[in-house]
Amino acid sequence: MEVEQIESRSWIEGRIKEEEINKFLENGKDFIPDAEIEEKLAANRKPDSAYIHDILQKSLAIQTLTPDETAALMHVTDPGVLQAMREAALAVKKKVYDNRIVTFAPLYLGNYCVNNCSYCGFKVSNLDAKRHVLSQEEIRKEVEALAGRIGHKRLILVFGEHPMNDVDYMVESMKTVYAIKVETRHGTGNIRRVNVNAAPLAIAELKRLNQIGIGTYQVFQETYHHETYARVHPAGTLKAHYAWRLYCMHRALEAGIDDVGIGALFGLYDWKFEVMGLLYHAWELERKCGVGPHTVSFPRLEPAFHTSINATSPYKVSNEDFLKLLTVIRLAIPYAGMIITARERPEIRRQALNLGITQMDASTKIGIGAYSSDQAEQTEDIQQFMLGDTRSLEEVIRELAQMGYITSFCTAGYRCGRTGECIMELLRSGKEGKFCKLNAVLTFREWLDDFKSDAAKTMGEHVIEREIQEIRQQMPSIYPKFMEYYERIKRGERDLYF
Ligand code: SAM
Ligand code: SF4
16 A cells, blocks of 8 residues: 555646646736626626617627627526527537537546545545556456447547546557447447547647547536635645646647547536636637537536535525526537436426537446446446436437437547547538538447347437428428438448538
């Protein structure tokens, strides 16, 4: 144990590269001006409805809102105006991403961590936590279950921050995941997009992840409020360094990773401040790097093993405020994907879908090694927090179909170079939504044929028929090529995309 601790300590030293922060600072300052944010929130307490109406027109034109506009939206209380905001949010989502919902699964690779975040079950001071890091063989079993039995095509690999989960391990794990092919009923199951949620990395490390074909690199700032950040991330830990984390997306973009995902852990500080933080982050990336966030995440604080902050925090976000903040994020950063995870209960996820969510996980398990062990119950000593939605992928797909959405397993974007500045233009102009629609149908067809028995396919067939009719009407020039791909997929070919 002592040797382990010494090894961790020497690994921690030298991880943070100040020169990879300082070069992005302006006049020595980061881009989150706490006092200015509080001022803007105070100044926009009583927005009039004509102003809100103008703001909604701007969102519908897929333009990023200003901090003042975003602050104004958050203070709307009039039920009629709130309803107009919700309708605009859904219209924005449909314009940018059509009516597809992309699905994925998280895969937790280990729960060792050198940090001590007050809200997380993996914190180093949790001596009762059962710790494990998956071997490559164990990863193979997990992926066989996810891609071969459940039918996922997209994973997010989740790592604690620890020498056992260092960049060498990340690279090896990603290679393992991409290499696995599992026979299915009519084709092959494999993971086609590997996203990563990990601690902030240095530019040279990020370049290595890019070479392996990372999809999105996701890091949540947790809280943008400097003082709160310092309180929940004890001094002396790696994670205590606010700016190292804040600038990790600048480094990722410099390293060539075009798709970056930002997020805040809601419940640590005032939710309105955190929404402003996310907006300032998006603006900064647009301005300095030419590319805004590919996705925005908004985990809400959940109960976790031996943590009390979930019960004691004065900033816990009510369901009503949570749905409002989703609406505002949708309107403020209209081009970004929005991810709601199985932390939330089904009824909240259902309501969130109609506010412009674009991605959700399903069949989710977050215990280490849980997919292949068939462990039915959640066990808090090996998972980061407790889940709110443990429904299967099939149940989620059925519900999405009933709500008028098509589930998409599309992973085409980054493989066709539709990332970075190019994707920004496609998203803002609504052109990307057309690719979304085509690829949703092709990948949903694959899933139905590979993972559903003929008897159970009916609900999916209705969805596909409707989408094909819409494609014929809306995209007559692409329709013949699309139908050629569709027929080839029906005959057993796989992974054809636009
Ligand atoms: N260790 C890496 C880090 O902290 O960036 C990445 C993995 S961490 C397991 C992924 C995310 O889970 C964190 O960024 C945090 O937002 C979220 N999280 C941690 N504890 C949570 C809790 N109790 N409830 C909900 N989300 C939580
Ligand atoms: Fe470690 Fe991440 Fe959990 Fe913090 S949130 S203790 S860094 S795994």
